[in-house]
Amino acid sequence: MLRGDRTRRSTDRALRSNAFEQSLQALVIVDRESSVVGLNHAAERLTGWSRAEARGRPAADVLEVRTETGVNLCAANGPLRRALRQGKAVDTHFAYLFRFRTSDEPVRVSYSVAPIRDGNDVAAVLVAIHDVTPELEIIQAKDALMLAASHELKTPVTTLKGLSELLLDFDLTEPQRRELLQDLHGQVNRMERLIADLLDVSRIDAGRMSIELSSVEVGPVIDHACEEVRPLLQQRPLRRSVPAALPPVFGQSQKLHQILVNLLTNAIKYSPDGSPVELSVTADREQVHFGVRDQGVGIRSEDLPRVFHKFYRAEDPVVRRIPGTGLGLYIVRSLVDMLGGHVDVRSQYGKGSVFTISLPRVQADRARRRAAVAAS
Ligand SMILES: Nc1ncnc2c1ncn2[C@@H]1O[C@H](COP(=O)(O)OP(=O)(O)OP(=O)(O)O)[C@@H](O)[C@H]1O
Numbered sequence: 001m002l003r004g005d006r007t008r009r010s011t012d013r014a015l016r017s018n019a020f021e022q023s024l025q026a027l028v029i030v031d032r033e034s035s036v037v038g039l040n041h042a043a044e045r046l047t048g049w050s051r052a053e054a055r056g057r058p059a060a061d062v063l064e065v066r067t068e069t070g071v072n073l074c075a076a077n078g079p080l081r082r083a084l085r086q087g088k089a090v091d092t093h094f095a096y097l098f099r100f101r102t103s104d105e106p107v108r109v110s111y112s113v114a115p116i117r118d119g120n121d122v123a124a125v126l127v128a129i130h131d132v133t134p135e136l137e138i139i140q141a142k143d144a145l146m147l148a149a150s151h152e153l154k155t156p157v158t159t160l161k162g163l164s165e166l167l168l169d170f171d172l173t174e175p176q177r178r179e180l181l182q183d184l185h186g187q188v189n190r191m192e193r194l195i196a197d198l199l200d201v202s203r204i205d206a207g208r209m210s211i212e213l214s215s216v217e218v219g220p221v222i223d224h225a226c227e228e229v230r231p232l233l234q235q236r237p238l239r240r241s242v243p244a245a246l247p248p249v250f251g252q253s254q255k256l257h258q259i260l261v262n263l264l265t266n267a268i269k270y271s272p273d274g275s276p277v278e279l280s281v282t283a284d285r286e287q288v289h290f291g292v293r294d295q296g297v298g299i300r301s302e303d304l305p306r307v308f309h310k311f312y313r314a315e316d317p318v319v320r321r322i323p324g325t326g327l328g329l330y331i332v333r334s335l336v337d338m339l340g341g342h343v344d345v346r347s348q349y350g351k352g353s354v355f356t357i358s359l360p361r362v363q364a365d366r367a368r369r370r371a372a373v374a375a376s
């Protein structure tokens with residue numbers, strides 16, 4: 001044999017062994033006697049068994065893996081023995097790996113058992129185990145959102161049904177009919193907003209919310225947001241303290257609009273008729289700060305950390321009388337994060353609240369990027 005061939009073969013062997021050792025998937029080799037022959041780093045971490053301790057032990061000691069229906073990987077008629085006896089590969093999606101050795105909680109895993117043949121005979125099996133906890137968390141979050149969405153949509157749909165029945169079943173005067181239609185229109189608007197918010201949340205959670213950053217003139221966005229909330233104001237004055245010349249922010253105008261409308265809507269919703277709502281904007285060398293202040297119900301200090309959580313609404317009966325889903329501030333915080341900004345809230349229960357968002361200025365952002373490039 002040529003020396004070059006020998007060197008290549010030993011390099012190939014080393015690569016194969018490294019691939020086994022360094023695979024991110026937990027891999028365990030089990031021989032015909034159902035004893036563990038080897039396991040890689042990932043399998044050591046997942047099972048809690050070191051290689052030295054596991055080698056030569058019955059696979060059942062190291063791999064206590066059961067499906068929800070009780071199928072045991074290493075049982076006499078389980079997938080491992082079947083793979084060894086009949087050369088059958090098995091793929092299972094949801095199972096638990098029990099870790100008696102470390103007394104850690106069982107891990108949700110998927111596993112596959114693949115026979116390793118030597119000629120016609122099955123010489124061993126390779127068990128590959130994958131920790132599916134992160135995938136399951138995503139599925140559970142989606143289920144929770146789905147459930148909450150159905151629940152939240154049920155209320156306006158029930159109201160719509162009632163209103164449409166009244167319109168169909170009764171002889172109504174023209175003013176009565178108009179009043180019912182106006183209610184109906186209000187409910188449809190509420191549903192439309194709710195669906196838009198739910199879609200935003202699902203995009204945010206899936207990491208699919210697209211943001212295109214560019215230089216944004218702040219003035220027109222503020223005007224537009226104030227216009228949009230004007231019909232909600234009733235008797236409340238909306239005071240604006242906005243300097244004529246403001247530096248542009250590095251962001252996206254539609255997202256900034258959405259953030260401001262959410263904060264202004266809350267300030268209006270959670271304060272009594274007639275009490276003022278204030279929007280003030282200031283700039284420093286790095287950022288532009290937008291403050292939305294109200295003199296409304298306020299937020300208890302122990303609830304402050306939760307106001308940005310999905311579906312959070314205060315237990316306060318005053319708040320619960322006002323329609324809402326608890327998604328607005330979750331969306332606000334997610335958007336502000338995506339824009340590279342910061343959101344802050346201060347509040348006094350019974351006195352009022354002020355929400356402040358700070359977004360990077362275009363100049364400051366360029367300077368930061370130049371500094372990052374220079375440092376790298
Ligand atoms: N300006 C405010 N004053 C007092 N409480 C507030 C204010 N803004 C928010 N909150 C509290 O935080 C909760 C969450 O606000 P968020 O905007 O996320 O949801 P929401 O207004 O209830 O519903 P929506 O999804 O329609 O916005 C509110 O239900 C309320 O308890």
Ligand SMILES: [Mg+2]
Nearest residue numbers: 266324328329
């Ligand atoms: Mg809100």
